[in-house]
Amino acid sequence: MGCSCQRSTSHGFNIVSRRGLIIGTAAVAGAGLLAACGSDDKDSGSTTPATDAAGADTTAAAGTDTTAAPSGDAVTVGINEAAGSVAYDGAKAGLDATGVPYTGNFVDHNSFQDNITSYLQQPDDVFTWFAGYRMRFFAEKGLAGDISSVWDNLPDFTEGFKTAATGNDGKQYLVPTSYYPWAVHYRKSLFEEKGYTVPTNKDELLALAAQMQADGLVPFAYANDGKWPVQGTFDILNMRLNGYQFHVDLLAGKEDWTGDKVKAVFALWTDLLPFHQENPNGRTWQEAATALESKEAGMYYLGTFVSSNSTDQEYLDDLDFFNFPELDPAIGADALDAPIDGFMMAASPKNEDGAKAMLTAIGGLDFITAANAVNPSAVPANSKFDSSVFTPIQKKSAELVGAAKNIAQFLDRDTSPDFVSNVISDAFANFHADPSTIDSILDDIETQKSQYL
């Protein structure tokens, strides 16, 4: 007993000597808590986080929201961009320009996407999403609202976009806003300096890559951190070798991953790997883009967002891209990945009229003009959009996509999202860690596919 008493006295002493600090901390924290109660209950329900978010640059936007809030029937809009990014500013500018009162729910891109199935259990009236299987999947599950009536008032979209917005049941579920293509990026000055020409077929591509290697360059910058970038490379090799329809069927689960056609893609991919930067799994696409910028690498196959990595205007003016060359003359080079972003409506929105009004406005010119003025990184889907304000990259993107016969969305948008995140991402990463194991990797994909598709 004596022993025990002693121990507790000594601890008791410690407590006393530190009590001030503990109480102080508790008091500060408590004050924060009180403040939280006070402001949260009043503000957050009715306005966007812009009021709290840092704000000089969003004050104008916050003003609009405050006028919108008292009406009581603001449409809730879920956006997969959080404050602080150009994409957020662009989306906000666009939504403000619609004139429809709304409350924004801004969540960072990655956790919005990872959490989408939970999100759809309690969605906002209108929310951002993507065209392709990912859209049709939710439409089929009854998790997205039919907006065919909205499409009656959207005269500005071409038939191609309407098809991309249509679910398996023939109804529309998406209002497209913008898209961006995947292409081979290069520096014009480097090509001029070394006398390279843009390749248009397999032989020219291989010759160019060999030449670059002889000149001490890495032909292709390459990265796979996050496990999605190489999916683009798979897509384009697959579409060039096997065609667009095979891409669609393969990702819908109708084709065999262990079949000859897929094996041919991986055989070619294995042959091309020596022309790529080594060990892509640990490299972010930004680092790969830096290799292109610093002229260590000659080319980089990526989405046109590659330019967002740099602020150096001289480099950005020098940056150009070309369509991935044809690999099989019988298949040609008229298919490519050009993911379309857009907005969908919840299956049973609280404010359906408002949601439809918002979606109609999002399909209109005011929305996209305002959004594009802030964030011109992707190409507006609206065909009436004034193309004279296009940046050079946008202009070329529009031409490239306009010339393509078939537009794919991107591997992870053209198939079950779970299939990609649980199976494909790891499989492709493992392939890059050890290309010789590809047969067993493909067997695994084929066995697991049936759980998802």
Added chain:
Amino acid sequence: MVKRPARRSRWSRAFLYVFLTFMALVWLVPVVSAIYAAFRPYAETQKYGIFSLPKALTLQNFKDAWTQGNMTHTFRNTMFIVIPSIVLILFFSSTMAFAVSRFSWRFNVALLLLFTAGNLLPAQVIFQPLFQMFKATPWPDLLSDTDTGSLLGTKIAVIIVHVAFQTGFCTFVLSNYMKTIPKELGEAALVDGASVSRQFFQIIMPLCRPVLAALATLEFTWLYNDFFWAVVLLNQGDERPITSSIANLGGQFFSNDNLIAAASMIVAMPTLIVYLALQRQFIGGLTLGANKG
């Protein structure tokens, strides 16, 4: 004969120091480079690499991280979740521990096992049923700052999950500690006419202060760092805690790593402060209840 072991121990000592220094450096590299990157503009590290000599050192990243990550707001959300959770966890677990450790009852061990076993379930496994339960539980909008009509999407749901999950572990630690407090203390109090609740509040709880402080430190760090439940249960970006601020700074394609490094430094600060403030209790608390004494 006397010298040889001394020499050997000097060598092994030298080896130990080399080894420890090396390991310390290995562990410090990521932390130090993150701190270093946090003070440098993105354009500079992008151009010259992370390990280059600095051209400009600036606090701008910290400023931007605070404002762009909306940290004033998210920090409030975190405190709204963490503080009530810790208070409730410590209260529930100390009452439970008191019952199973100070009174002899047939189901003592069974109860203790039940509480501890709850810790062994991974959150990922039970989040779906919990999610549906929260969704099906009506909750007046007046009592939350959302208008979902159910517990799902409210910070209260996150508090409930934290309390339920952490009470088991704390009960385990507290009951082991309380077992070390001599039975005679309770008996003496009983003779003096103290009721059970008086024994709990006036005899046992004051003696448990060190372990409570240790648990509070641990729990603060765990709950503060939680991202999973916040993302799963809170749909509205506005409701999310400070861990989401870091996620907010990463874009769809482009991420400013220096900015994220600065944000991580800011976010790590409060746990460090709590740890330093309660350090002595924390280390003392780790061995509490390790043996019956």
